[in-house]
Amino acid sequence: MTETPPADHSVSTAGDVGGVDGRLPTQGGDEADARDHEVAYDVVTTPVLVIGAGAAGARVAIELAESGLEPLVVGKRDYGDAHTTWAAGGINAALGSLDPEDDWPIHAADTLNEGHHLNDPEAVELTAKHMPDRIRELDEWGMSFARTDDGKINQRYFGAQSYRRTCFVGDRTGEVMLETLIDRAQALEIPYRENVMITRLLSDGTRVDGAVGFDMETGDGLLFRTNHVVLAAGGFSAAYRRHSSRDDENNGDAQALALEAGARLLDTEFVQFHPTGMVGERYGDEWDGRLVTEAVRGEGGRLYNSEVSASDASGGSEALSASGGERFMERYSPDQMELDARDVVARAIAQEVREGRGTEHGGVYLDISHRDPEYIRERLPTMVERFEGLGVDITEEPMEVGPTAHYTMGGVDIDFQTGETGVDGLYAVGEAVAGVHGANRLGGNSLAETVAIGKLVGDHVSEQVTAGDDAPTVTDSQRALAEREFRALADLAASDGDVAPRTLLEDLGEVLWTHAGILRDGTGLRDGLDRLAELRARTADLRVDGDRTSRSFEYAVDLSMSLVVAEVVLRTALERTESRGAHYRTDYPETDPAWRQNLIVTADESGLSLQRRGVAGPSEPVREALAEGYELDYHHLE
Template sequence: MTPADPAGGQYDGSVDERVDVSVLVIGAGAAGARTAIELAEEGVDDVLVLGKRGHGDAHTTWARGGINGALGTHDPEDSWAIHAADTLNEGHSLNDPQKVETVTRQMPERLRELDEWGMEFSRTEDGEIDQRYFGAQSFRRTAFAGDHTGESMLNTLVERAQALEVPYRENVMITRLLSDGESAHGAVGFDMDTGESVLFNAGAVVLAAGGYAAIYNRHTSRDDENNGDGPALAYEAGAELMDTEFVQFHPTGMAVDEDDPEWAPWSGRLVTEAVRGEGGRLYNTEGERFMERYSPDQMELDARDVVARAIAKEVAEGRGTDNGGVYLDLSHKDRAFIEERLPRMYERFQELGVDMAEQAVEVAPTAHYGMGGVAVDEHGETSVDDLYAIGETMAGVHGANRLGGNSLAETVAFGVVAGQRIADRVDGSGDLPGGFVGSVVEPHVSDLKALADRDGEHDVMAVFTEIQSVMWEHAGILRDEETLQMGLDRLADLREQARDMDVGPITSDSFEYAVDIGFMLTVAETVLRGALKRTESRGAHYRTDYTETEANWRRNIYYARADLGRMRSYTRGIGEPSTEVQAALDENHELDYHQLE
């Protein structure tokens, strides 16, 4: 690591540090870690993984319920093709079939690999990797480690990366990718501890920076992650976004009294699908097990969009709790069973004074996952050469609604695919184009420094939370033309406010959130524009003024930069499944919930 040099431009000392690497991985969760592992195993030793937080502290740890793969531990008739069929069905046929197959074909091997690397999977009595039901799965296919699967998986991947001596740098925030619109050349950011600017010159860049669910005010992420960093960085670099109108509202986030200081911080936090997978039942305040009305066959384990809308309807019609939720009850199960299968959930509620073995918990829908993201090819590469996007940052696998248990699966599957592709192509750190430092890097760093300690009219957190409120109110579970257009108008006002904010020093939370606001505004606009353009209801996107699914809307919506900073959109049709997957679709496999009774 050396002081920045001109690299063809007039260097005036405004960049504090330059780092040259072959591959820069932005994001230190499961997707970034698995990519780095693959690169190291392929012999690429000049890799650097960047994390916005401390080592091992990534959103992956919040994925609790499980990871899919057709091992057939309990149901030997399961297969990768049926897994693919379930994924396409849950995605309402808007998924890229090739990407779906890339994930489902790999997953049995990826699960066994994690097992070999020491992941603490829950086991059957015979010592096999145990698997549980998740919503809309035809068979028990979700492998798990209690209800802390993501945490256990990330720990395993971090240990593997450390064993391979993969370099890692923490507490660095990337604020811009270096791109000429044709190729990526690295990134610029700042050290969040020191405030010093850092230029990363790289032969290839991998965005594994998460999704955008936290642009909503009820969400399952922490406020300082999943703000749309990855998609927005790619978009500004010249890549296209796709399908961002599809936001998954998980049926069971915590519904709390937000005036209670003990409970308020938990509002919207995930109550894992594993609770329902292990037999949890949903009741309204009249004591009705209401899913019998909406889905008598799949009950609580129907698709997430179906269950979320059912809960929203119960609340809207006056059968919800004072906190805007319904009850999720597991008290018919033995205490020992709950403690063994759902230890983190049991402990969380126990600490809050609720005993899950005796009491129901209050739940309501919460923004959980963005099915859209950066448009990529079969290797995870964007339309900008040498720029890759994987994990929740990428689009294509999940279609209009994600199958539970597929998010962790996608991270490791595409981590391998992208890693192999990059290893075949990368050749050193590359050279920044002539004049790039002077014309691009240093003006950007100057802008960052000007943002710090800025006096302005609007409070950063007020703008931040108002964006989240706008998205919840105008692009939530139920949408219509008038509401969406109002959301775009309010977003335009917030964009003006963001230009006049009162911002703290570069090492402050205020500065970080001010940068996040820029990312959020970009992605929020695509969500609203896409939801307005898509005049049908499909999966997680429900229009009260266009309630039917239309065959001619089996198309993806793409978003790209236009002249003068404008945004343009267009649509493109979708390919067809392979013969094997089509056969599995034709067989019409379906979960029989009542096996759990």
Template sequence: MGTPQCITHEHQVLIIGAGGAGLRAAIEAASTGINVGVVCKSLLGKAHTVMAEGGMAASMGNVDDRDNWRVHFADTMRGGQYLNNWRMAEIHARQAGDRVRELEAWGAIFDRTRDGKILQRNFGGHKYPRLAHVGDRTGLEMIRTLQDHGIHQGIEFYMEFTVLEILMDGDRVAGAVGYDREKGRFHIWKAPAIVLATGGIGRAFKITSNSWEYTGDGHALAYRAGAELKDMEFVQFHPTGMVWPPSVRGILVTEGVRGEGGVLRNSQGRRFMFDDIPDLYKNQTASDPEEGWRYVIGDKDAQRPPELLTRDHVARCIVREIREGRGSPHGGVYLDIAWIKEKMRNSEAHIRKKLPSMYHQFKQLAGVDITKDAMEVGPTTHYAMGGVNVDGQTQMSTVKGLFACGEVAAGLHGANRLGGNSLSDLVVFGKLAGEHAVEWAKSHPNPTIDSSQVQSICRAALEPLERSGGESPYEVQARLQDMMQDKVGIVRKESEMAEAIEGIASLRRKAASASVPGNIEYNPGWHTAVDLHNLLVVSEAVARCALDRKESRGAHFRDDYPAKDEAHASHNTIVYRGADGAMVVERREIPAMPKELSDIIKEMG
């Protein structure tokens, strides 16, 4: 094959990813009148944000006026076990409300309170009802609002394009190179500022709520461009994914079910969440089922039911029940919302109104009527707390001109993300990333593209199509997913993770010799082969960081070190590509919190 041809585009700011964060960044950048391009891996409006269900957290105090940004900040830090970037946690808590109200100004219609304001619901780890929501399809409302607003802002959208690599001009970014799915043509985007908004890494695991897109592209692009990744050991296993039938295993069951009063039971019918309540949450948790229900229906004197403890803890309790033989027939536990019929008339209509997607999902895919019967659920890989290490204010990574926001960025969530803090994360930091990317682009125009770098990237991408008789990329991907699930999953130990790191090296060799039949036009085998390289980078980062953190904290649980360890209480884990190309792991102390923030933590107990 000769020299691959490339089509060149030019933008002042290039956004990679078109979920909530990417679209919000694009809208912000375009509002300054500059030239913005957005690369979408799928069609516009189909990104993973669309699957978010429960809501977006913002301390607007519409339902409980005791709420304010300080409480939200303290809840976020506690949920993250204090490994969060405290500046990001502060900015997020302060600005989330404005971002919710802005969505309303752009056409979003959230569920309403009786007095006509935006309704807020209970969610795990949030002290007060805080999640603005639309039934259980809040993500759809957010992405559609941003999409419908965004298409009128003069933004150029590249639908069904994948970015292969970030291009550098010395130590700063110069653009990106990628291909379009339809024709398989190569494209160069020349841009002095790039915002990564590519989401997460869930496809590195076998059981996941994430779609095919979630192959850690942004993480890997940043890593290869020389940026640091942070806290990659913290992968959130959402406690409630579907477990039956096998083909739907992993599909998300919103935490909103528990927010609306759903309870978890084992095969003996016991509400096992009452059996283990962490010290950090003792004084915030209901003492009996009666108090828990009073909380659900809005009694301000009641504490929340233990089902609404943080996701890391709930997931581990479920695993414990299953491991000790008290699971459901298909290896999960029971999540029951139907029981609320004991407490309210019209419970069936209420459930269908508040949880319509869940109702249809179970009815259609599992043949279960959730207004009458319990669901079977178990943990599913859901979210990467770790990601590109960014400056808390500007969202710039350690590479000049390279920004990151949303799930691909690290910092806000620390060791464990609270439900609802992701949708607000997207718009709060999407906006900031867009703003600062513009600033950078204006002061650093006209980078130079190195065409030999482009040529070698394109040639490497084409190799799987030119080879024959190599491994199937689907096979390599499946083996990686099995291995990550078994050895670097929800319960981890040293020997298994060491095996995983060796396994990744061997799969990398197989990926390098993968071959795919067919041609370059809309060929999913080829796309899988290309994405594999990114999956391998993030898998290695997760395994190495997890191996290095010899304790259990937040979403990271070690069988061989089951307790929290003070020695690990105040550092983040950083990885970057060393001079020899190997991955370097480094512990980095978290800077001390300023007094005005540490006072809030103390005050909130």
């Protein structure tokens, strides 16, 4: 993608101050001063606007460009600096490089099993069917996959997968994949505009006519006029106190924007807690929750607590590590061990820590030092380098890890053949949406979804674009709605209360971690909603330090998005009175067959509304694969 300059069209206007409807109320400060602020903004027209510059957005844009269109891609960060780069371990496709018996129906069956059969079967099957071609496509575009001795694309084990299906580039898979997609986009000269934050979609609730935001470097307003908007802005795991994302991404932008535009959200109670995040008390607050890739366990890494049982001490088991602890997954999952489903492993770690068998820093040990040091350096170079910088040689000693909020299975409800959201002109893709992963995501499927579904969405959107979409006109009503948002943003920037946005974001993260974390119950969820209401009240005393180019203002906008998704998560988690996948209710610990239904969230002037929807069944080939009962045999790694 090539960087595009600002548009020439600029307008100044002033008028009544509006609130950011559904998000932050009108903030504190001198309202008269806010009204006097002139709102300068550029108008940019484009046939298709893609919001989000990670793998999903890039793959949509590539498909659009190859269809002869010139979409505009906007992202919040510098070019190439998207969350995709943090997906380290690999990408799934039933290539059969090492296990020829693997096939797409088995991949689909593993995905449905991991998702506890709450997935959209069509979404799952489309992803599994198309992934071998997408891997070969990435290979043709220059992605440097690891190779077997005979030149095939190599594949490794990943949690809860029946076969070695995860293609990889060491432990830098997402980073290299995004580089490959960007190289392709640049070759196609796709326009890209970085450091742009979208704060509202131009929508009357039935169709979308563009988007409104601002340039994070200049603070200037931006009105994007288009008849086709693709949301590819990620998930909302960073709303949690402890998470694997950076603080300034995955704040729920896509979900909040879509909900306010009239779209539906789905499965938002399902938040995946990755078992192995770095422990901040051991490595420093800046590393707290940072992901230790599943590739460590996929290459044979083992989990240990701080206890030593009598049989271990006498040498009666293989359970001792360099840490001297017990290999506790033998008690929780003797067949799949460390490569059981992520929700299972995360809860096991939480249980060990809660019962006093964790490290002094509140984690457990992850050890791969039994493998050959050169093998570790070849397969896990990023992990080796990161921990070396912290004084830990993982070829000789264990890492300290604990669960961290990592991925959100919930998101925008779409048609997976088209990306359509039910709001005309609005499409969504990637972690922004729900459906592929159900109640828990199969490791290696996040990158897979971005390119498999991204291509399909790009192909469909290209067919919807007509000649008149190249430079659509801006109507008076569209301009009025945009200017209302610009005035609201000016008012937000003028807030001069006593509470910093970052403080409220941290408090919100604590609310979610405490009340909607790995273990949940009705009392805690209701308390979380009460605390959320208190947080909303405190936004009336918000203080923004600096102008619209400041991090303080950025955090204030992030807060407005995260408050929306936090309420949705708490309400849907309270509604689902069972335990399924990543959603574990201690007051309803069993899975209830009657709850094999999706929860759908809509919003209107009266607030949020929740409905249930049944889940369709898979196709015959996938039903046959499910009946066969394929399952990972962990002991192949021993």
